Amino acid sequence: MAIAPGTEVNLEVKLLSGQTLATVTAGPSWTTADLKQLLGSHVTPDKRIESLMHGDRALGLQETVAAAGLVSGVVLQAVLIGVPLLHVFRRCSARELSERRGCGRMWLVGGAGEVHIVADHVQHSGMDSAPQAGKEVATAMATVAPDLENIIVLHSESEESGEILVISSPGQDPKQACISALALLDRDPEMGESSPNIHEHATLVSKDWNEHLERGFSCMDEAEGSLLAITKIMADSLEQHFEFSFDDEVVTAPVIYGGYASDGSIVGVLSARVWT
Known part of the structure; x- marks a missing residue:
């Protein structure tokens, strides 16, 4: 998805272990679904991202970056589950x-x-x-x-x-x-x-x-x-x-x-x- 100049939001996404999964650049209108799709390429085939957490709250699938109050420097946590x-x-x-x-x-x-x-x-x-x-x-x-x-x-x-x-x-x-x-x-x-x-x-x-x-x-x-x-x-x-x-x-x-x-x-x- 295109990102208008000057609106970029840089996010770090970590696993439960504390290891960094990826650092991504998103736009304010991006949804959690968009983020999960982008992050999918950083996950091994036997895993998928079940949810993205901001603090102790799971982001809604259609919730946007702007609506969630995410700004550059925010750290999200990816919850992974196994894929058969x-x-x-x-x-x-x-x-x-x-x-x-x-x-x-x-x-x-x-x-x-x-x-x-x-x-x-x-x-x-x-x-x-x-x-x-x-x-x-x-x-x-x-x-x-x-x-x-x-x-x-x-x-x-x-x-x-x-x-x-x-x-x-x-x-x-x-x-x-x-x-x-x-x-x-x-x-x-x-x-x-x-x-x-x-x-x-x-x-x-x-x-x-x-x-x-x-x-x-x-x-x-x-x-x-x-x-x-x-x-x-x-x-x-x-x-x-x-x-x-x-x-x-x-x-x-x-x-x-x-x-x-x-x-x-x-x-x-x-x-x-x-x-x-």
Whole structure:
């Protein structure tokens, strides 16, 4: 945004630790939203700015610099929160993952919706940067199932194999964490308002993987031994077990079988299903 000469306001923004995040020059009509957008480039991908504090008061999102009484030399405090990030053993983009685990195509709404329903230009992280406890569980799962990407994990109107993932900084809402980490759009971009709200059709079912030790996490009639071994590891090493999926408004959709590791990260198996 343009700043009229002579109206510049120079602000220092610090983290809760006292470390300076950035020094920015703003205009009096700039809003807190404008400041957060500018400061976003100074924050690592696994974090975002939840709020900006002036003293003990959180600035309103549409509050302007002038209305907040901010002048040059004022120090603001940025409150950061974690952003769910997806970690996989074979790094890829969100769209590449959709195609890799898309039952021969990609995740899609179906019907009039035949395009990607994940964001473009989103790059998933490698397993090397995953939280330690989550990475250890994921590695143990990969060790007992080295050919998971060639094993049928889920039977629907198609057959899909799987791969192991970790979600860092998931927070306490696993459904929202999966939606965010997979970079799922809220609507099919070509259908627009006629598209179902994809996020609203996500489902989360609580599970106890201890009850699936004989048939495996995906309830296969004749589960591969490696799937049973993964199920045992998830039962022993994870808490708050769940199955994340979608109802039939989304024809081809991701499915995650997982739970929380001791460091708060989510670990699971990603597959997909087709319902027409």
